[in-house]
Amino acid sequence: MATRGKKMVERVKDLMDKPTLIRNIGICAHIDHGKTTLSDNLLAGSGMISMDLAGKQLFMDFDEEEQARGITINAANVSMVHEVAGQEYLINLIDTPGHVDFGGDVTRAMRAVDGAVVVVDAVEGTMPQTETVLRQALRENVKPILFINKVDRLINELKIEKKDMPIRLGKVIDHVNKLVKNMSPEHYEKDNWKLDAAKGTVCFGSALYKWAVSIPSMKNTGIGFNEVYDYCKAGNMKELSQKSPLHAVLLDSVVHHLPDPLEAQKRRIPVIWRGDKESKVGKDLMTANPNEEVVFMVTKILTDPHAGEVAVGRLFAGTLERGQELYISGTAVTNRVQSVAISMGADRVEVEKIPAGNIAAVTGLRDAIVGSTGSTVRDMTPFEAIKHVSEPVMTVAVEAKNMKDLPKLVEALRQVAKEDPTVKVEINEETGEHLISGMGELHLEIVTKSRITRDRGIEVITSEPIVVYRETVTGTAGPVEGKSPNKHNRFYVYIEPLEQPIFDAIKNGDFSMNMMELERRKLLESLGMEKEQAKGVTHVYGTNMLIDQTKGIQYLKETMELIIEGMEEALKNGPLAREPAQGIKIRLVDVKLHEDAVHRGPAQVIPAVRSAIQGGVLMANSTLLEPVQKVFISVPQAQMGAAVREIQGRRGVINDIQSEGDMSIIEGQAPVAELFGFASDIRGATEGRALWNTEFLGFFPVPASMQNEIVINIRKRKGLKAEIPRPSDFLE
Ligand SMILES: Nc1nc2c(ncn2[C@@H]2O[C@H](COP(=O)(O)OP(=O)(O)OP(=O)(O)O)[C@@H](O)[C@H]2O)c(=O)[nH]1
Ligand SMILES: [Mg+2]
Numbered sequence: 001m002a003t004r005g006k007k008m009v010e011r012v013k014d015l016m017d018k019p020t021l022i023r024n025i026g027i028c029a030h031i032d033h034g035k036t037t038l039s040d041n042l043l044a045g046s047g048m049i050s051m052d053l054a055g056k057q058l059f060m061d062f063d064e065e066e067q068a069r070g071i072t073i074n075a076a077n078v079s080m081v082h083e084v085a086g087q088e089y090l091i092n093l094i095d096t097p098g099h100v101d102f103g104g105d106v107t108r109a110m111r112a113v114d115g116a117v118v119v120v121d122a123v124e125g126t127m128p129q130t131e132t133v134l135r136q137a138l139r140e141n142v143k144p145i146l147f148i149n150k151v152d153r154l155i156n157e158l159k160i161e162k163k164d165m166p167i168r169l170g171k172v173i174d175h176v177n178k179l180v181k182n183m184s185p186e187h188y189e190k191d192n193w194k195l196d197a198a199k200g201t202v203c204f205g206s207a208l209y210k211w212a213v214s215i216p217s218m219k220n221t222g223i224g225f226n227e228v229y230d231y232c233k234a235g236n237m238k239e240l241s242q243k244s245p246l247h248a249v250l251l252d253s254v255v256h257h258l259p260d261p262l263e264a265q266k267r268r269i270p271v272i273w274r275g276d277k278e279s280k281v282g283k284d285l286m287t288a289n290p291n292e293e294v295v296f297m298v299t300k301i302l303t304d305p306h307a308g309e310v311a312v313g314r315l316f317a318g319t320l321e322r323g324q325e326l327y328i329s330g331t332a333v334t335n336r337v338q339s340v341a342i343s344m345g346a347d348r349v350e351v352e353k354i355p356a357g358n359i360a361a362v363t364g365l366r367d368a369i370v371g372s373t374g375s376t377v378r379d380m381t382p383f384e385a386i387k388h389v390s391e392p393v394m395t396v397a398v399e400a401k402n403m404k405d406l407p408k409l410v411e412a413l414r415q416v417a418k419e420d421p422t423v424k425v426e427i428n429e430e431t432g433e434h435l436i437s438g439m440g441e442l443h444l445e446i447v448t449k450s451r452i453t454r455d456r457g458i459e460v461i462t463s464e465p466i467v468v469y470r471e472t473v474t475g476t477a478g479p480v481e482g483k484s485p486n487k488h489n490r491f492y493v494y495i496e497p498l499e500q501p502i503f504d505a506i507k508n509g510d511f512s513m514n515m516m517e518l519e520r521r522k523l524l525e526s527l528g529m530e531k532e533q534a535k536g537v538t539h540v541y542g543t544n545m546l547i548d549q550t551k552g553i554q555y556l557k558e559t560m561e562l563i564i565e566g567m568e569e570a571l572k573n574g575p576l577a578r579e580p581a582q583g584i585k586i587r588l589v590d591v592k593l594h595e596d597a598v599h600r601g602p603a604q605v606i607p608a609v610r611s612a613i614q615g616g617v618l619m620a621n622s623t624l625l626e627p628v629q630k631v632f633i634s635v636p637q638a639q640m641g642a643a644v645r646e647i648q649g650r651r652g653v654i655n656d657i658q659s660e661g662d663m664s665i666i667e668g669q670a671p672v673a674e675l676f677g678f679a680s681d682i683r684g685a686t687e688g689r690a691l692w693n694t695e696f697l698g699f700f701p702v703p704a705s706m707q708n709e710i711v712i713n714i715r716k717r718k719g720l721k722a723e724i725p726r727p728s729d730f731l732e
Pocket of ligand 2: 035036037061071072096097098
């Protein structure tokens with residue numbers, strides 16, 4: 001690998017500044033559909049690993065935990081060169097995980113790439129995560145092509161007949177097209193992103209046995225479905241893979257149908273960057289101009305035992321070089337670029353410079369977190385935040401086993417939070433009991449066992465996971481008066497539920513405070529907000545909105561920062577159970593301020609605003625929300641009843657049951673709180689015959705009859721007064 005890698009680097013370097021010869025692609029799919037095996041094929045095709053090892057080495061699953069569990073946990077990057085029709089191309093590839101707990105890595109990878117190879121298992125067909133990854137790609141304006149994998153299983157295990165093969169495969173394509181069309185009619189129709197075998201945007205094959213075909217490839221190789229069928233039946237896939245190798249067929253499709261960075265950035269910048277497209281830097285972003293200011297977005301942070309922290313991301317403009325000072329969004333500082341490198345799976349190879357349109361690994365950006373924009377431009381409008389589809393639903397408390405590890409643990413937790421924005425960390429240096437929230441049990445296990453104990457040698461005691469709740473309002477209240485401790489400042493607010501369409505727009509990134517003001521107002525009005533209110537939107541915190549509807553109040557402008565701080569304090573830990581608040585609209589309608597700045601400082605304004613909001617929330621029918629997951633179960637007919645009962649017994653709902661041959665596909669949903677232990681229960685109930693997976697659905701109100709009890713339990717656990725709080729606890 002070392003020598004192969006070296007030569008490769010030289011070839012990569014030669015192509016880096018020829019954007020039309022670059023493709024930045026992500027491999028994404030439902031769990032186990034064969035992404036990493038497919039990536040091995042491409043690596044072998046480029047000569048980076050031996051063809052014999054492809055499919056066994058799982059080069060991109062270089063973490064020992066990944067090898068041990070047989071799943072991908074981390075998205076991994078590699079740059080390689082392929083020759084297509086006599087021309088060399090640079091392929092920057094990201095292999096993403098399929099397990100839902102690591103879905104955040106897929107979302108982040110989609111920001112770095114321009115095209116996606118969506119892999120679908122020919123036997124399983126499209127699955128819940130297929131839908132999710134497609135949605136993520138489309139949202140980022142990343143163009144998909146389709147690879148239908150494991151076709152060998154269709155022939156050798158399912159033993160379908162030759163004539164049924166095109167029908168069966170056609171069904172998968174139709175289904176994927178239906179998804180694309182529903183999710184994004186514009187992409188489907190206007191951009192012509194419909195997947196079309198005749199055009200070559202669909203390939204069929206077997207990553208394990210290293211062959212593939214597409215309609216264009218059939219014309220060149222003479223290998224079509226008939227031949228594929230015969231080779232598979234004859235157990236001679238080796239010859240098939242020589243006549244029609246996967247890497248050649250698929251990369252042909254990648255090169256012809258996925259956009260180069262020049263074409264892609266024109267289309268992608270408007271959705272991922274809200275700054276002025278007509279400005280100098282706006283134009284440079286749209287054209288991936290390598291000769292101007294640097295604009296880099298960090299999509300992944302790795303900790304390397306030697307190099308320390310490595311920020312990997314997409315360079316959208318300028319050329320990265322050692323020694324550059326980059327402003328890091330969200331901080332007041334600059335960081336000096338210490339090295340720039342290209343990624344080679346677990347390894348990185350340092351290079352002199354990397355021009356726009358590539359994926360780069362940079363050291364020295366110690367203040368960057370995943371999602372940061374690093375730029376030579378001061379006050380650069382940052383890229384839009386990466387919107388994750390799932391939210392943390394579970395929390396564990398961790399404590400250092402040895403006192404001496406206390407500071408190291410705090411440091412490790414800070415680092416974990418920087419690397420993975422889907423992990424929420426709450427550090428409590430007083431009690432030493434820190435909270436880590438994540439997507440699920442596996443996610444939390446990886447954070448505690450791999451990231452903290454294995455990578456950093458810190459032994460910890462971890463609690464059982466507990467559910468994360470949210471608070472919101474379903475009624476309205478106001479005007480609620482909040483008084484400052486010195487009584488000289490008063491704030492009057494209305495508390496209301498935020499309109500659902502606006503809530504959704506914030507969640508999926510259609511709305512952002514980075515938008516130009518007029519554009520922002522227009523959007524809010526189109527989503528049903530009154531003009532007056534849309535004009536007053538001052539701050540968005542999570543999915544909560546502060547609207548200033550006051551007029552001509554002296555000193556208000558200079559006080560606004562403190563008001564915002566008060567809002568954030570009130571909503572970070574809601575008044576009901578100190579869980580985060582969501583979907584609350586706060587309208588500030590009147591303010592009285594002391595004319596002397598000394599008497600309207602932080603110690604006065606923050607508590608006044610905070611208490612008005614906390615009291616107001618409790619008056620507006622405060623409601624506790626719990627996370628709910630979709631549950632998909634595939635089980636033989638005979639065990640269907642038992643599987644259904646497993647969901648229903650957990651305050652669950654069955655949404656759909658379909659049968660396919662002898663199998664039933666059950667789609668339901670249930671609260672996370674009830675799903676602990678589901679794995680072993682469903683195994684027991686169905687004699688181990690059920691295949692199942694879950695996906696985040698959202699936060700929903702707990703049953704009204706249970707709310708008080710749950711609130712009191714959370715409060716007890718947190719050491720709060722074991723009573724339902726009242727508005728008067730916050731207001732005078
Ligand atoms: N029969 C057959 N098995 C395959 C094929 N491709 C992959 N597999 C097997 O499917 C399993 C999963 O393959 P991976 O490549 O790890 O799948 P993945 O999509 O990367 O999985 P995650 O990253 O964990 O989501 C492995 O046991 C592979 O050997 C194929 O074309 N045919
Ligand atoms: Mg994988």
